Amino acid sequence: MRSLVRRIRDYPALTGALVAAAVGGGLDLAGYHVWAQWGISAFAILVALLEGVAMVRSIVRGKWGIDVLAITAIVATVVVGEYWAALIIVIMFTGGEALETFAAGRAKRELTALLNRTPLIAHRLKNDEPEDVPVGEVELGDRLIVRPGELVPVDGILESAAATLDESSLTGESLPVDRHAGDSLFSGAVNGSSVLTMRVTARAEDSQYQRIVALVAEAAESKAPFVRMADRYAVPFTVAAYVFAVAGWIWSGEASRFAEVLVVATPCPLIIATPVAFIAGMSRQARNGVIVKNGGTLEKLARIRTAAFDKTGTLTYGQPALAGIHAQKDWHDNDLLAIVASAEQYSAHTLAQSIVTSTRFLGLPLSPATDVVEMTAHGLTATVAKR
Template sequence: MARGIRLVRRYPVVALTLAIGLVGIVLALAGAGWLVAWIFSVYALAVAAWQAVGMVRDILRGHWGLDILAVTAIVATVVVGEYVAALIVVLMLTGGEALEDYAGRRAKRELDALLTRAPQHAHRVVDDHFVDVPVDEVEPGDVLLVRPSEIVPVDGELRSAEASVDESSITGESVPVEKRAGDGLLSGSVNGLAAIEITATARAADSQYQQIVALVAEAAASKAPVVRLADRYAVPFTAFSLLLAGFAWWISGDPVRFAEVLVLATPCPLLIAAPVAFIGGMSRAARNGVIVKGGGVLEQLARARTAVFDKTGTLTHGSPELVAVRPEAGFDADELLGLVASAEQYSSHVLAESMIDAARERGIRLQEAAAAREAATNGVVARIGGREVVVGKFAFVAEHAPETRRTGIAPGELAVYVAVDGTYAGALLARDRLRGNAAATLARLDELGVRHTMMLTGDAQATADHIAAELGIERVRAECLPADKVQEVAGIADRPVIMVGDGVNDAPVLAAADVGIAMGARGATAASESASAVILVDDVSRTAKAVEIGRDTVRIALQSIWIGIAVSIALMLVATFGVIPATVGALLQEVVDLITILAALRAIGGRRDARAGADAAERQRTAASAR
């Protein structure tokens, strides 16, 4: 009952039309058919006038829409006395809008789910008890309790010994993730069966889930260019329909035939198909961990011909691993690595974590520094165990140890030099590993029609060439500044161009590309703000998935439009010869609308993604059993 009342309030004109129809049936059974004709005709003309006002306003703004067909069909059926058909056309017109709204709500389920699940409160630890506070009041450093099955309210670090969390709404990963003390937790993930404590590392507005919500809201408010393309069919479709209806009247000499053709020429397939399909495509993308900022982005993805990639953090992991230790001056490998890792504890460079992890894996105990300072982009100087340890670039270390000499490196490697008490102590070599699925992603893009690839990076030419050769990338531009990347993308002839990057320095080129994709940016960086789409997980293969979803969405949108047009035209041609009465034709057009909506809803892609997920799970189980 309550649901019925909500539907009446949401779609009052549809409810009124149905009510008038029921009243007409009662009056007809009571023998007052003449009154039914008047009620139906007056109501239909009133709706036609209401639609005509909006139609005229659109025409004055230069937009020729499809409402002229519906208005003409209503007036024509009333004039020739087909008042039942007139009411059905009114129901079709208003009901089509209601069906579009309902279908849109159905298609937006995954997008809306993100919005409605946003955490509202947090349990803050205060003097050995818990106080419920609005999530916006949580500050970094606050200790929070997360009860079983509750949503993690803000980004944080696990204080409890262990936890199992469901990150599927954030990363798309369906398997619960095991966490240990000190591991990071994303807001929006769902706690497992045991209560845990976390330390907040970000305010709510800066946390993962809330940033995703902001991107979703931006995406849901857009309109796709293909929808406007559907509007452009209005003039030829309207002209064809009116000419065919006029022809039917001319050959028959009966004005009723004009009305019989027009009731089958109503525009709902064009009005409904594209919006529903694109909302469904955006919903599918969100379910696969990609927030697309508008249906127009899906259309560009569908037509993309060139893909450009940043290297570090996109095609590679962005976290180099140690591959060799080359000690000098009497140092052994473990001693040198221990000194480097101890010094790197005081550095913010991306290599620091790699050195520290390598030392811990070898069981080397790290020492505290009596003093330490970092020279930005060059290296770090630390006093460890009474010795001065200098770690960093060749030129920086050579300033402290003049006899420092360069070591040989292979393509794709980089060297970290070390001096101890003014003496050159050796070098450590590291390599940024390629992502395991990078080559497969490029191959999949080629299958999807993205034939050309390019890599833009600030790294050295030799390193860039080595990575490009491994992946089969056509063009490479190394040692790029952000402005160089923008210039390169602007000069590409095969468009649309996709640019995939992950760092703040990629923000300008992401904005300049036809489609900028921020990979793993988690909604909070300048890259994600500039991008047209944001991949929420650290997985470059989602780039190909986004292109696949774009192609599927555009294909389904256009298929749905043409299915509706084809069926309508076929029925109109039949009606030209007087085979389909006006009332029956109006009912058949409702069937056309339903077919169009069902066709467009295929863009949600639930079954396709479910099959893909089942295949992936089976591969994981096979791999696990093999181990």
């Protein structure tokens, strides 16, 4: 019920059109044709007025579209008494807008998720004491700490002796990367299980992850050549439709011909089909870790026959999995896996989690471990079952 109410609230014009169709149909079947005509016509004119105001505002901003044909067709069909034709156009028009709103909102969720992952706070060291500051206030040369599981906020140089980071969102490599003092760190990488210290070498707006986010946002707003072509020919197409409509009226001597030509020329479904397809495509790619530079690039994919990838990491799922166990003498594979997983369950390392997940999938028991000591880039030691 809540979902239905939300849909009605989100798409009032389409809901009103469907209600008008149901009520008008009922009145027609009951023999109240005049009431049906007046009711549907009044609703159609109301929609035309509301959309007309929005259309005028768009034209003032310099954005001319072919929506004007749909609005004119609604008015013309009402004037000649074809009220059901007017309602059909209204349903197509409002349905197209509802589809665009729904598809665009759904398609941009992935982009929004990407934007939400952008680091906002950095832990800056001041007199060796950490203080939280907005990422935009971080300056070159500042020393920062990054806690376990946090994103590196800006590009910099590692000052800690060693660190393990997940750079899959930047490079596609699913395996954690070990970095040592003096190595470069890129924003967007996820820190491992130990606190690291770094020195800033680039401001937030110039850092790697922020540039990727900006690229995706710019791509979502860009228009593909096909969309730009449709916008460019909107004005001549509209003028041509009016010319043919007037010619049909003059040639036949019937005003209904004017309305009929405009109804045929109204491209409501096509108005939103291409932009929605491009937004959905680029957002879906962003969710899968593929950055599309702009709409034109996405359009060219239809002509691609061969793709070259720079490394195997680009083609992985981003999550390592246990491939096999090779136990030495006096050890059974499952026994060894259970012992190792019992120790690794205390680690936040990506490989450790993969081992634990595989062990649980096989139904092997995990034992408590003691004396667990994890050393960055060197694994861990622990005592399990007195071993």
